[in-house]
Amino acid sequence: MQTLFAGLEAAADRWPDRPFLCTPPRPGRDYLPEGSEWTFAEVLEKTRALAETWRAAGWGMGHRVALALDNHPAHVVHFLALNALGVSQVPVNPYYLHHELTYLLEHSEAQAAVALPHNRARLEAAGDLPIVDWDDRTDVTDFAPPPPPVPAADGAPGRNTEIAVIYTSGTTSRPKGAILDTAYAVAAGLSYAEHGGALTLRPGVERIFVPLPFFHVNAGINTLTAALLTGICLIVPDRFHAETWWDDLRATRATAFHYLGIIPPVLMKAPPRPDDATHGLRFGLGAGIDPAIHAAFEARFAVPMVEVWGMTETGRFLAACHEPRKVDTRAFGRPMPGHMEARVVDETGAEVPRGTAGELVVRAPGDDPRAGFFAGYLKNEAATAEVWRDGWFHTGDVVTQDESDMLCFLERSKNLIRRSGENISAAEVEDALIDHPAVGQVAVLSVPDRMRDEEVMAVIVPVAGHAPDHQTATAILDFARDRLAYYKLPAWVVFRDSLPVTGTQKVQKHKLFEPGADPCAHPGAIDLRTEKSNRRKEKA
Template identity: 50%
Template sequence: MSLPASVYAAFAATAAKYPDHSFLCVPSRPGRDYAPDGLELSYRQAVELVAALKASYAAAGYGPGHRVGLLLEMRPEHFLHFLALNALGCGIVPVNPDYRHDEMLYQLDHSEADLVISVPHRVADLQKVARERTAKPLPVLDATALPPAFPAPQSPARHETPGHETEASLLYTSGTTGRPKGCILSNLYFLTAGAWYRDLGGVVAIREGEDRFYNPLPVFHMNHFAVTGTCAILTGNCLILTERFSPNRWWQEIAETRATIIHYLGVVPPLLLNQPETALEKQHRVRFGLGAGVEPELHGAFERRFGFPLAEVWGMTETGRIYCDCHEPRQIDTRAFGRPLPGLEAIVADEQGRELPRGQEGELLVRHSAADPRYGFFSGYLKNDAATAEAWAGGWFHTGDVVRMADDGMICFVDRRKNIIRRSGENIAAAEIEACLQAHDAVAQVAVLAAPDEIREQEVMACVVPMAGQAPTGALAAALFDWCNERLAYFKAPGWLLFVDSLPTTGTQKVQKTQIFAPGEDPRGRPGIHDFRARKKR
């Protein structure tokens, strides 16, 4: 099936076919400063709103070659402005609403955005950024009080017709080291990602014109913005825009919005399973969940309690397309996430990029095909050709993820390469220990990382957020060590265990391990840390 020329072209075609179908839905939330009673926009209504915005941008001279920053949280305006700008061939730069001054300054300086549209309470912050930016002037507009005429960009638009290769968005990777990299994403990237989701099949069967996606992941993340958003547009379905994940609001909003598909991250299943049973959790219309990171120990329990399958996936901002373990029999007791497919080929490679035999652990390398490796992937890292070339060394995209591939092609996640702890010659996957600890009833959240060790090179350290009501005592620390030591090889059990009140996360709820401790700090010196190294014996 051929793809439309742009995301806007796909939206316009769907709106003509399903004008009265719901496009955007906001659950009610009393006291919120927008749509406290909830909101539902049809494709017909959205077309009218997009047309008005498109006219304002066009009158000001916006077109190909321009970028507009959008700090619009999870509001419908994000998609409305995006579609209006996409129709003109402009790219957008989604801004994480949790960003502080320096982070926004870097992003808006690096991207050379021509304009920023913001929620009201961040306008002043962005105006301060604009005053300090070294690039061209940066007007800031309040999305709730747009002027009759938009400020013009500093340079004229390029004379070209928007198409597959036109930049649609510049998404910045969350990055655990150094500054985030700006991933240039084209119309083809968005359309390929949405069509790929649409066509996965198995338990992930999208029903045209009948489904409603509840995705609590932020719209500055490819999962919601590109994969889910474009899939909804291509299939005449509805996007439900909630404000972050909340276990307390989850089932109420699922019921209120009549959601049929939910998206999740690994933090979602344990928190929902720890909630008291409610009648609403039995009355939902959800057919499946799509996400990544559910602990194998909790996967089956979740499906039995709530009555729908969770399909584990793998994807990155750079890839757009996702792998998915969505065909029965699914491997829910493992970290399996699918098999290579035409259009998203994969190998497991050593550090020199050489393919490894099945069953061995190595880095996941992916591509579209040998003939056209980069088709449908990101277009490159903005102003960083060296990083782009390094990522594509040997004609494969290097993911940085350590995986195993079984004889039947099923790929199982092991860990991020940077999350491998090397202790006395043993390579230890932090994710394995995190999964073990997360399965304990007293653990709300955990991050495992390497602590320095003068004898063994590195030692396993676990930072644990206890469940509410659990006192962070030495007895609990010892119980958690015993829990791991009983289930894992002795060298994998935490040599150090530290209770913390919370863990720093990105907007997509990924733990930022590099921010747990200050640069240069020896984590072993933290007050209250528990030392179990002497108990690590064969």
């Protein structure tokens, strides 16, 4: 497969009448409130026509286009149409604030954008690139992309042609743009298709419900490519809706679903129903389910919940899909022969004994350890070199490995918070909080959260004259709401007289609380989760 568009052509030839993209109905949604379902042949027809429209306007190799289409199926059609020409997509996170969106558009050097109507104003405010609207009434014959600012490069798209730049938070305040190519997408799709065990995909049969955004690689690259390779249907709602979850799964005839750590506890809190185990589901795939409810969830709803591990940079993922799955732990799988090698190392890069905590490092099998991984960070060779050392990709995740090769997640060694599937840079949150007049010093860290896997906590040394109380904490949160997307806001605040530091004045976050202690149970912990949730509703 030289392009994903070629993969679509092959899939439409093999499964022309099989459904490919399904949008469940959702009254009141800004797009397709009645829902839709398109076959592989229908998507190919739409994609070919759209590709010709882009081509006629002059778009081709070396260009980039931002897609602000949320989870509308038009996102997939535009992505594949651009891919046919060698144009790379820059998917837009709709939760980005103005400065975040401005950075994404400027750093990626996107040369145009396609947007749903409700996203246009934000794009206009963030940059001066041309924007083309797309809504349910848009037809290819009405679509008129502007000419690109520079001519397309020579050549035809192939395995190493850039297909997307996807931004992922790191340990610094600025997100890094991971450059992805066709080889990456194919490796990721094959990894999904060939895991087997509880994740066995039946070609031309599965209907996978994916309540995750297209601006992440899970839905937008990995599962999409797996669908092209296996002829399965992607069911993509706008987001997770707890109140209609099971009804939506049944109505769309889903045979599998993806989840984030927040989804299982929400579903478990719902009152039991006689039809809890009446469905056609074969597996759930995701990360972050609490081991305390894992077995109980499977027993109540009669579906295996397969924990996986992966990163934007790796594409491919590891999965605990073969027995014993060890659901009473945070096990996430074993190295996958032919797809991804993994080992656990100490700070010198030496492999540690089984059962000993260390950093997870991974690579591709064969002569090229980077084959099928991301091509690098855009405009950041130093960061790329930092994660690729000694022929291994250093994940920053602390894990153990047992005698059966099973890997088990412990914690992140990087200054990164994982909340409901979103990576949050602690440094970015610190930068946003430090400018408040009440904040003298601040250290941001992750704390466990039963609903969202992890939450954001800020430990603050207040400036003299500012009371270390709930009112001050709320004022700091309100100050940050115009600087951070809502999900990055602190959900917990602890005021301290000082922060533990090294001789060079670096904060020692591991000394902020006693080993094994729950920071949220600290006597001085101020719970801002309700206020944080309200800020999301106000933004919406």
